[in-house]
Amino acid sequence: MNRLGSATSPYLLQHADNPVDWWPWCDEAFAEARRRDVPVLISVGYAACHWCHVMAHESFEDEGIAAQLNAGFVAVKVDREERPDVDAVYMTATQAMTGQGGWPMTVFATPGGEPFFCGTYFPRQNFAKLLDSVTTAWTEQRDAVLRQGAAVVEAVGGAQAVGGPTAPVAAELLDAAVARLAQEQDRRHGGFGGAPKFPPHLDLLFLLRHHRRTGSPEALEMVRHTVERMARGGIYDQLAGGFARYAVDDTWTVPHFEKMLYDNALLLRVCTELWHATGDPLARRVADETATFLLRDLATPAGGLASALDADTDGVEGLTYAFTPAELADALGPADAAFAADLFGVTEAGTFEHGKSVLVLARDIDDAAPTVREQWQDVRARLLAYRDARPQPARDDKVVAAWNGLAITALARHGRLTGSHASAFAAVALAEVLAGRHIVDGRLRRVSRDGVTGEPAGVLEDYGCVAEAFCAVHETTGDGRWLELAGELLEVALTRFGNGKGGFYDTADDAERLVARPADPTDNATPSGLASVCAALVAYSALAGTTRHREAADAALQTVAPLIGSHPRFAGYAAVVAEALVSGPYEIAVVTPRPADEPLLAAALRHAPPGAVVVAGAPDAPGVPLLAGRSYLGGEPAAYVCRGFVCDRPVTDVADLVAALGGAPG
Template sequence: MNRLKDATSPYLLQHADNPVDWREWGEEAFAEARRRDVPILLSVGYAACHWCHVMAHESFEDEATARLMNDMFVNIKVDREERPDIDAVYMEATQAMTGQGGWPMTVFMTPDGHPFYCGTYFPRPQFQALLQAVHKAWTEKRDEVVGQGRQVVDALTSRGPLGARAEPPGDEQLAGAVRALAASYDAARGGFGGAPKFPPSMVLEFLLRHHARTGDEQALAMAGHTLEAMARGGIYDQLGGGFARYSVDDSWVVPHFEKMLYDNALLARVYAHWWRLTGAPFARRIALETCDWMLRDLRTAEGGLASALDADSEGVEGKYYVWTPAQLREALGDEDGAYAAEIFHVTEGGTFERGASVLQLRRDPDDAERHRRVRDALLRARGRRVPPARDDKIVAAWNGLAVAALAECGALFDRPDLVAAATEIVRLIERVHLRDGRLARTSRAGAAGANAAVLEDYADVAEGLLALHAVTGDAAHVRLAGRLLDTVLERFGDGGGGFYDTADDAERLFRRPQDPTDNATPSGQFAAAGALLSYAALTGSSRHREAAAAALAPAALLAARHARFAGWGLAVAEAYLAGPVEIAIVGERDDERTLALHRTALMSSAPGAVVSVGEPGASERVPLLEGRGPVDGAPAAYVCRNFACRLPVTTPADLTRELHS
């Protein structure tokens, strides 16, 4: 009997017809393991995971393998995106036991949830042998097996909370982080380290902010080169926009084709900030194409953004995206087919598998109009292929990241439709995810999931709300962000200035997860630091500023040797050192002079600058605007730090000078 048919997770539903007797995570499964006196086999993955699909086809759809699993174990399936807390603690155990991690994650554990053997993907013959070996060890050498696992659990649980071990990174530590990044920088191909290469979104944001604060040209050069190399490579969809999860090579040519919301939300924002610093048209194009891809391919009927697109279509990785010269000629004719092969680097030998190539655009075409016409024709032709499946659950944190990106890109590039989309996401979160001040982690088809939000959900949604406020001036966004951040301070604190990743009333696992390092997204702790700092700058709250400073402490420890895993913390530290700058705009909203001042404020590249705009005498305004009004009847801008403001100015030119002084 498979018990996944009523699951809300698309990943779990992918396994609903397996012959494996899958159960969802819960006390019922643990009770059954205790009743039968058998171990639990925990399998963790996500809907867009290619190797999860491979293991499913090889093993979980195989009757003989399923019989072994059903006879010897209680089997639990978990969507890591729904339950990042479960994923975190068992991934920590997997890495401790094996020295590596990944998905699918395969964990054998006792009926009380303690892991004793861990791994990732296993081909079917090895997996069947492993099942039998674990069963034999459980029945014949249980004390030894469980004892070894308990040593790992004891080592992990004895660490205790991180607490505050240092001050936030200072100027020298941030400069040292740039030097550390330069030591692993790939000067030929961009990025850091070798293959596989993941988009270093948070590190790039740090480098851009560091340049903006200090003028460090090396920081800007590393960021700009990496941003251009990624967007010209195969990791970027040259037809439809949007970035794949990572490149399997060191040149950004062949991606792992799954496309995740969080990557694209983070990258759209970084490309917009690159444009704001440099004015590069290329940066503007990539930022807008990425936003357009998110809204075109991920938007749900409820107004949110789905989690991901699969890597596979028709069971083949990348089939939807790759081309042969013959396919180009079939879609475009001989002349344009040859042109497309040249401009997109499609060769007879191919850059991928079976003679197919991933499209690249290593230089801007000489004939922009022809390139646009050919690209549009190929996009229409690709639209007739079977598309990858979509994981259509809404994750609060990732939608919060998208709100920030859409709001800022909409304002910077004069695209009110993007701002409207960000606002619609916020309405969905308020309507579906928010109950009595607490967030649900996920929703699907307009119904909230049962899983409680984790730290990154509260922090990233607050970040999105504050970014949207900067664009719209709606004070309600600041109030909601404040309520979410109060929950962070009241429910997630570790007593020493840091934060746990789960609330104090969340389900208890064998270890309460706490990891300040960035992964594919900003860590919950550094995301909280950023939102707390921005909120403090808008409200004057010393409590929130002090909490932000304490949460940044791990970034100081990571800066010198592990800067690649602390990019968001370092980026927030740049804002902390810079103030951040607070810009208050007061004037009638439909006055062209107010709009000009507001745009000038949003164009500021000061790290983490906060912006608020409001009408004189409005009943709902944020504290930054209190006591500030027009000057001689003209809209005015106030540039402040820690609520200490310079004299107001009334022209964009004067505001620009104030921001650069």
């Protein structure tokens, strides 16, 4: 019997009609394996995963494979986005056994959950042979299988071990991280490393903060070049906005077409900050379009942002997005089709399958003549309307707390710096969803769907990303409620997730016990739980004026200091937080009756050092510690600049404020 029909996860529901007798992750599944004395197949993936779909079609929808599975195994399906704790433990095992990882992840385990054979995607014929081999090993070589499982669990436990502080994160360490990134950058195409190439959003945020603190032109150029190449490549949707998960080549031309909420939230921050630093019109356009994409294409009817758009449409990767010259002519007519083919790099040979081309921006448009830009906008709108009439990719509409937290922080920053009321309003509305639906009895739940809160408990990244988001909304609105909520979440993180040595586990001390307690300090597609909590601790410390939270962030960052210096590509967000600590962070309070029109606030936002917090409002505004005890000077608005809880004299003149922030008028 397939037991996935009542699941809330869109990924599990994709498998609800398989002939496989799937179980969701639960104690009952492992009890059934013990009762039957059979191994467990743990299959981990996510709804937008292309190769998950391929393996499902080839194997899990096949009656013969299903019969093998049902006879010899208890089969368990796991949505990695819903249960990142389960995914982390078995991904560590997979990487330890094979040297690599990815999804779909295929794990064979004992009824006690100990993994003894791991892999990723298997073609149907290979998978059928593998099932036979595992069954034979389980029945004829049980002792060897159990020894293997015990050894893997021991290795996983060692890999997940959480160390204590090593050394403070100093400016020299961050300089070394920038130098290492400079060595690894692709100077021609941007980014780091070769194909497949993922958007390095966390490293770009770090480089932007480093530039803001040091003025490093090299750090800024790495960001500018990478953003330009990505934004003009096929990894960026040239018609609707939004970035795909990764490019299969090193030129950013052909994407893996899934669009993830977390990537776009983080890249929105990157483009907003790049425009803020340089005034680059491409960065501003892409930031605005990415914000629009988030709110238009990922907003769910019940509130919150959906997790992803699928890579496939009707089982075909990229079906919605690619064009031939003939299709351009059909959509636009001959004259405009020739313009579009030249602009978007569409050729008869094509850059993708079946002679189709993924749209790129083959020449600069942001500095083009007004008439060219007008034609581009017209052609773009008509092509999008034409594309919208095609079948569209499915959407994974579960709301993940951590990823919505990343989006809130990005939208709040975009709204504040660009003046976008839509982004600012959306940040607050999304925060209301998380506060009202995902916080249950003072604890975070990781997912909701269709307005219904899911059972999985929040993991460390949920607490960190949501607390940081609430701090950002507090800055934007001046509403003390958000700072209070952030503090409550951080208290749970400190008391339930801490390891007693300065570091953190990824699951709470009262969470479900797995074969190992996950504690991965590395940043990957999203910030690690440790880095996200550190970011929230630093922001909260500056906003609330508490030394305890800063000390906790200092201690946690020390545990990953060696990683920042030697492997910054896996510690980008930790380095972002470290930049804030080395800088101060600054605490800036602007006392004014009308924040929206206040020149001092505009100057503070324009010149704030990296990681600075900026609040504005009336003296002693309730729930806003940075405004406590502040007052107007001679009846005029005033700015108070502090660093490390030590304050300069207040100023009323914009030039004096800029000087206090170490900037130059501009």
